[in-house]
Amino acid sequence: MNPANIPLYHIFLTVARSSSISGAAKSLYISQPAVSKSIKKLEESLGVSLIKRSSKGITLTNEGNILYRYLHSAFETISAGEDTLRHIHELGIGHIRIGVSSTLCKHILLPCLKDFLTEYPHMQITISCQSTSHTIELIENNEIDIGLIARPDSAKKLDYICAGQIHxxxxxxxxxxxxxxxxxxxxxxxxxxxxxxxxxxxxxxxxxxxxxxxxxxxxxxxxxxxxxxxxxxxxxxxxxxxxxxxxxxxxxxxxxxxxxxxxxxxxxxxPRQICFAYSKSLPSDSACTSLINFLKSRTFY
Incomplete structure (x- = not known):
């Protein structure tokens, strides 16, 4: 696909829906010559004729009808994606990937998540159970967002939230x-x-x-x-x-x-320190930021 054609596709789709160059120009807030020039440019790029002009207005050629069907489906999919993102933003929906050992998951993580999901009921959580060393590796490779681990001596690329000591x-x-x-x-x-x-x-x-x-x-x-x-x-x-x-x-x-x-x-x-660990480069707008702020305000055992 030629990325330069994307704005031309939008103009073509508007023309096809309105069956009029003038109607499309009005909807797009551009001039009629600009619309006609864009259609011609798209036709030259694709090597086919897309519209036919007559006294009754604009009709699509066979090639134009084929392109319209694909573009209609594609733009509907994009619109649905935008609606989903808007819905996610309005409800505070996000996806957080957590790594933890099965033992720490049972005794520390699950009680935390129970309280966290009370405040953020639409948040999606994925939990991956494995060893501390593997959890650190996944964080560093950006395969998970945060991990509950026994704090290691190294891993300087990580930030930590202390969840208490274990003996x-x-x-x-x-x-x-x-x-x-x-x-x-x-x-x-x-x-x-x-x-x-x-x-x-x-x-x-x-x-x-x-x-x-x-x-x-x-x-x-x-x-x-x-x-x-x-x-x-x-x-x-x-x-x-x-x-x-x-x-x-x-x-x-x-x-x-x-x-x-x-x-x-x-x-x-x-005694050893148990921590929630996450990357220093974690984006500030990440869904995990909500969990991090929640954990920082929580009192552990």
Whole structure:
């Protein structure tokens, strides 16, 4: 398609609808010679005759009728698109793409979105669940707008909204801890050194963080059982398969009802910050701006 023909198509369409050069000129607020010149220019560009003049006015040639049908459909589609955009603007409709791990989604993101959608009921949300490292990559590649992650040491291209701190602790079922103490004839201080460790897979940032902690106390995680989600890790530990490292804030109920107990560690594990992360170059008119402003005014746990 020749882009230079687009304004000529509009003039031709107006002429075809009014069946009159003068009527088209009046509708378009231009002179009749300007309309005639535009039609001639379009005919020369396409290499066909589009209109026939007679004492009764303007009629379309066969080629003109074919072009009219296509242009009518195309301009109707454009008009529908404009109406949709207008509707979106009036209702505050937008599309926000969010990346998050399944665990953070359940415990932090969903409560936030419930309140956010009360204020913005027409907002469209897409949630993609994956690891923190993958979420950061998607943000940097502009494949998602915002992500809920454990704040990394790097990723300087991102801005952050703090959503609170999380505390990693080692836990087991009471039965597993009791059986290990009796079987190995050890004290509760030695459980973590003698237990079957259950950890997230090695590519997970949480696992790398915990590996660094264990290494500082010369505790090996090489033989640890690996799972790919925190929810699955919790289930494995509750079943009594070993000692797992789990985020304390996400198992408050289990700790309160004693279905899980905290295992002593050589030292307290440094807390981590949970953040909503987004690109520094995110457009100011992005639909995500509404969510960012909402999150900045929210009080987290």
């Amino acid at each position: 990693d602790i080692f836990v087991s079922s009471p039965q597993y801890a009791k059986g290990l103490i009796e079987r190995e004839n050890i004290s509760s201080n030695d459980i973590i050194n003698n237990s079957n460790l259950i950890l997230l897979d090695k590519n997970n940032l949480t696992r790398k963080f915990i590996n660094n902690y264990l290494s500082s106390w010369e505790i090996s995680s090489d033989t640890a059982m690996e799972v790919n989600s925190m929810e699955l890790l919790i289930d494995f530990v509750k079943t009594g398969l070993g000692v797992g490292c789990i985020i304390k804030e996400f198992i408050k109920e289990e700790l309160n009802n004693k279905s899980l107990i905290q295992i002593k560690t050589p030292s307290t594990i440094k």
